[in-house]
Amino acid sequence: MRGKRFAVLATVIALVSGASTADAIVGGTPARVSDTPWVVAITTSDGQLMCGGALVAPDKVMTAAHCATIKGVLGKNQRPADQLRVVAGRTDLRVKTDGIEAAVADVWRHPDYREVTQGDDVAILTLARPLPYRTIALGEVGDDGVVLGWGRTAENTPPSLTLRKATVPILSDQECMLKEPDFRPGAMLCAGRGDRDACTGDSGGPLVVRGRLAGVVSFGRGCARANEPGVYTRLAHYRSMLGF
C-alpha cells in the first residue's frame, strides 16, 4: 500500500515538474517517421522489434553487425536474411497497417566483426524491393547528434514501440577512452552524459549529425548511467568500404 501510494505521488510530481516516467530512447521525446522517413525498424520474421536502421539507398539499410548476428559458432553466426524484416513508415510498431514491411534479400556484415565491444559493428541489409522513402547520406561527427529508436525507455522497461528521439552530446575520443575501456578511437564514437541515451532495441539505429548519418547505435553499459556514454560505430571510418 505504502509502495503504491509512493508510486502515485512520484508520478504526480513527475508530471507537475515536466519530467516523465516513460521517457525515451532514454530521456527523449516522441518522434514521427514522417519527419525522418529514412529511419526504419528491423524485426524478426514474426514482428518482434530487434533493432533500428537507416535507409542509405532505396534498397539498402545501414544497421549494426550485431543486429544481423545470432548466437552460434564464431564466423558462422550470420543471421539469415529470411529471419529479418525491415519496417519503414511506421511510427507506432503496433499499427501494422501503417508503412511498408520489406523482406531482406541479402545481409552484408563487416568481415572483421566479432563482438560489439571490439567494434566493426556495421552491416548493410539489401531489401527485396526498393522503398519509396527518403534516404539519408553519411556524414561526420560534430558536437552533438540525434539518436532515434523504438527501444527501451529505461534499462528495465519493455521497448517503447513508438519512435522516440533524443539529442545527445558527442564526447571527445579522449573522454570516451577514459569512460569506456574498449573504446577504439577513430572507429567508434561515444555520446551521452547520463540523462539521454540509446537503450536495448535501439541498436543499429541512427545517430544523426547536421542531417547526416554519423553513427550506428552499438553498445553501452546499461542505459543513461552516469559516466557510461553510449558507444556508436563511427561511419566515416568505414566510408570507402561501405561505398556510400
Ligand code: 4AZ
Ligand atoms: C542494447 O542492448 C544497447 N546505452 C544498445 C545501446 C546501449 C545500451 C544497450 C547504449 O542493444
